[in-house]
Amino acid sequence: MSEERFGEFVLVRRHGHVAELVLDRPKAMNAVSTGMARSLADACAALAADRDARVVVLTSSHERAFCVGADLKERNSFTDADLVRQRPVARAAYTGVLELPMPTVAAVHGFALGGGFELALSCDLIVADATAVVGLPEVSVGVIPGGGGTQLLPRRVGAARAAELIFSARRVEAAEAAELGLVDRLVEAGRDREEALALGERIAGNSPVGLRAAKRALRLGHGLDLRAGLEVEDAAWRSVAFSGDRAEGVAAFNEKRTPRWPGE
Numbered sequence: 001m002s003e004e005r006f007g008e009f010v011l012v013r014r015h016g017h018v019a020e021l022v023l024d025r026p027k028a029m030n031a032v033s034t035g036m037a038r039s040l041a042d043a044c045a046a047l048a049a050d051r052d053a054r055v056v057v058l059t060s061s062h063e064r065a066f067c068v069g070a071d072l073k074e075r076n077s078f079t080d081a082d083l084v085r086q087r088p089v090a091r092a093a094y095t096g097v098l099e100l101p102m103p104t105v106a107a108v109h110g111f112a113l114g115g116g117f118e119l120a121l122s123c124d125l126i127v128a129d130a131t132a133v134v135g136l137p138e139v140s141v142g143v144i145p146g147g148g149g150t151q152l153l154p155r156r157v158g159a160a161r162a163a164e165l166i167f168s169a170r171r172v173e174a175a176e177a178a179e180l181g182l183v184d185r186l187v188e189a190g191r192d193r194e195e196a197l198a199l200g201e202r203i204a205g206n207s208p209v210g211l212r213a214a215k216r217a218l219r220l221g222h223g224l225d226l227r228a229g230l231e232v233e234d235a236a237w238r239s240v241a242f243s244g245d246r247a248e249g250v251a252a253f254n255e256k257r258t259p260r261w262p263g264e
Contacts, residue, residue, distance in 0.1 A: 004046075007039030011061075012047065017054040017204040018197060019047055021097075023119075026062040031071040032115050034086050037093035044096030051263055054204040054211060056100055057196045058123055059107045066106075066132070069114025072141070090115075094147035098122040101212050103203050107196035108132045108183065113171065118147035120183075121156065124215065127199060128183040129192040132174040140169040155222065157181045208263045209245040213237075 002014045009025040021043060023030040032040075047053050060066045070090070078086065097104065097119055106120035108128040117134045120126050128134070136145045136153065144150060145166060154162035157180055165172070165182075178186040187195045203211065217236035221229035240246055244262040252259035 006043040006046070007035060009033070009036040010039040010043045012043055014053075015197060015201070017052060017208075018200040019050070019053040019056045020197065021047065021056050021058045022061055023059070023067055024061040028068075028071065029065040029111065030060055030062055030067040030116065031073075032067065032069065032090065032093065032119075033071040033074050034089055036071075037090045041089070041092040041096040044093075044100055047102075048096075048100055051208070054102055054206075054208045055200040056102060056104045057107060057193075057200045058097065058104065058119065059193050059196065060109070062110070064131075065110040065116075066108045066112040067116025067119055068111050069116045069118075090147070094118055094122055098148060098152075101215065102208070103200075103211055103215055105196045105200050105203075107192040108134070109190070109192045114138055114145070114149075115147045118145060118149045118152065121152040122148055124218075125185070125199070126183040127185045127187060127192050127196040128174055128177060129187050130174050130189040132177060132183065132192070133171050134177050134182055135169070135171040136166050137169040137171070139167065207240075207245040207249055207259070207261050209240050209243045209261075210249075213240045 004012045006012065009023070011022040011024045013020040013022060025031065025036055047056055075083070094115070104123040106123040106126045108120050108126055109131050110133065112120050112132060112134045114137055117136055120134070136149045138145045150166065153165065161180060172180065172182060174186055177183045185195065213236040217233045221232040224232065244264045248259050248262060
C-alpha cells in the first residue's frame with residue numbers, strides 16, 4: 001500500500017486498483033476549510049487522470065465523524081468579499097468528487113452533515129455504519145446546501161422527501177437513513193471503511209473501460225426521456241464495443257479464466 005498526501009488534510013492510499021481518498025483533518029472533525037477544499041480538488045484531479053485507479057473509496061480518519069461540513073469558524077471570520085473569493089474553491093472540491101470518472105463509494109460513520117453529507121452524496125454509493133447521522137442543516141444557519149445537496153438529494157430520494165429533509169434541517173440516524181434511501185448499505189458500527197473497501201475491490205475486478213462508460217451513461221442519461229437516455233447508452237456502448245477490454249472479457253469468459261484487463 002502506498003500513500004500520497006495532498007496538502008495538510010487530504011491523503012490518498014493505494015490498495016491495488018482501489019484508491020482510498022481520506023479526509024484527514026481529525027482535530028476539526030474534517031470540517032471543510034479553504035485549505036482542505038483546495039487539497040480535495042487537487043487530489044480528485046490527480047485521481048481523475050490516473051488510469052490505474054478503477055474505484056475511489058472516500059473515507060475519514062476521524063473516529064466519530066465522517067465530515068461535519070463547512071468550517072463555520074473560518075467562515076465566521078470572512079468578509080463578504082472573502083466569501084465570494086472562497087466560493088469557487090469550495091465548489092471545486094465537491095465537483096471534484098462528483099465528476100470522478102470511475103465508480104466512487106463513500107464510507108460514512110458518525111456525523112455526515114451539511115457539506116459532509118454532500119461529499120457522500122457526490123459518490124455513486126454510500127456505505128454507512130450504525131453510528132452514522134446524516135443531514136443537510138444549512139437553512140438553520142441562514143444558507144442553503146451549496147455543495148450539490150439541492151440537486152443530488154432529490155435525485156436519490158425524490159423531490160418531496162428531499163424537500164422535507166432540507167426544509168426541516170433535521171438530522172437522520174443510520175436506521176432511518178437506510179430506510180429512506182439516504183444511504184445504500186448499512187453495516188455494523190466500525191465496519192464502514194472495511195465494507196466500503198471490500199465493495200470497491202469487487203467493483204475494481206471488472207473492466208475499467210466498462211466501469212467508466214457505465215458511470216458516464218448512468219450520469220448523463222439520468223433525467224432524460226427514455227429515447228434520449230437510450231441514445232446516451234448507445235454512445236457509451238460504442239465507446240467500449242471495440243475496446244481491448246471487450247476483447248479480453250469475451251476471451252476470458254470463453255477460456256474460463258480471470259480477465260487481464262488492458263484498460264483500453
